[in-house]
Amino acid sequence: MFLWIIRRDLLLAMRRRADVLTTLFFFIIVVSLFPLGVGPEMNMLRVMAPGVVWVAALLASMLSLGRMFSGDHVDGTLEQMLISPQSLSLLVLGKALAHWLVTGVPLVLMAPVLGIQYDLPTDALLVLTASLLLGTPVLSLIGAIGAALTLGLRGGGVLVSLLVLPLYIPVLIFGAGAVEASTAGLGAGAHMSLLGAFLLASLVLAPWTAAVSLRISME
């Protein structure tokens, strides 16, 4: 059941690749614009890199949030999910996981390549990738709440960003902080532990909250 929903969302993403690629290209382009705009000052770029990559990842993952439930809402599948004998939270978790596989994983894979533009040393690249690996699922999970709350609203896209971006702040701080701490020689352990804690907390709380929000939106 849980696997069915993931399989279905991945299948839909495969059949409609343009949606997936826009998110990825948005991320690539935003990250690449900064070195062009700021100029080739290596020291400055190295300091900026983690923040820029992380902010771009936040925006890219938000870009696709609107689609998380809207397609199912329009064609009536969401109604069927609400009256499914299976737990709605589990379904939402499946959808958030599929969203992460489709939008988060490509970002994680691209990040080390993009980091080279900022002249990041190898261990900083590794920390950046690891922090994104831990952080991007949190973005999808928290995003699911925002997407569920703004379902079917006109101008929902702007509202999603207002609702969700403030909640992303801790992830941004500790994600970018991990890379800074590791380049400063402090070790990224503490930041990574906190990111892991966010991930666990949102795995437990976000599907349930999003399920409640969906029920409210669909009344």
Add this chain to the structure above:
Amino acid sequence: MQVQGPNGSGKTSLLRMLCGLATPAHGEIRWDGSEIRSLRGGGAYFGTMTYLGHASGVKDDLTAIENLRISSALSGVEIDEKKAHDALQHMGLGGRELLPAKVLSQGQRRRVTLARLLVCGTVLWILDEPLTALDAAAVKLVQGLLEQHLGQGGMIVMTTHQEIEIAAIATQRLQLA
């Protein structure tokens, strides 16, 4: 039971309340003596009921067979390729199972939706305008399906504007003003 009434008289709202998608302003909906929301925890009520609404729940990018298998899996019944194939065949979609739903006509999409009734195995069917967009042959087919379900002791609550006569032990008409 057939729910009748002019447009806007609240037929769909009533059916949505019956399946727990909407909350009634007054009163409560009971199944087997207990309020349906209290049964929600175990999904006990949802497991005995199939609701087909206005929206078809058919995904444009998936094939007919994928649509059927996924929508049944969502309602808690996992079916294999063979069974889905047979159900679609029965609904007159033989040879079109592997076409993406976007190339199917409105009536064919409806048939894909209705094919779920063949595989769901639930007692209570709540059908909102199941006959829209269907041709005469398909209406006959659905009629047979409904009669068979009632014959096996199932229950149906449906709305329709079309006149169909269903042969069953007990039929009721609810007229909404």
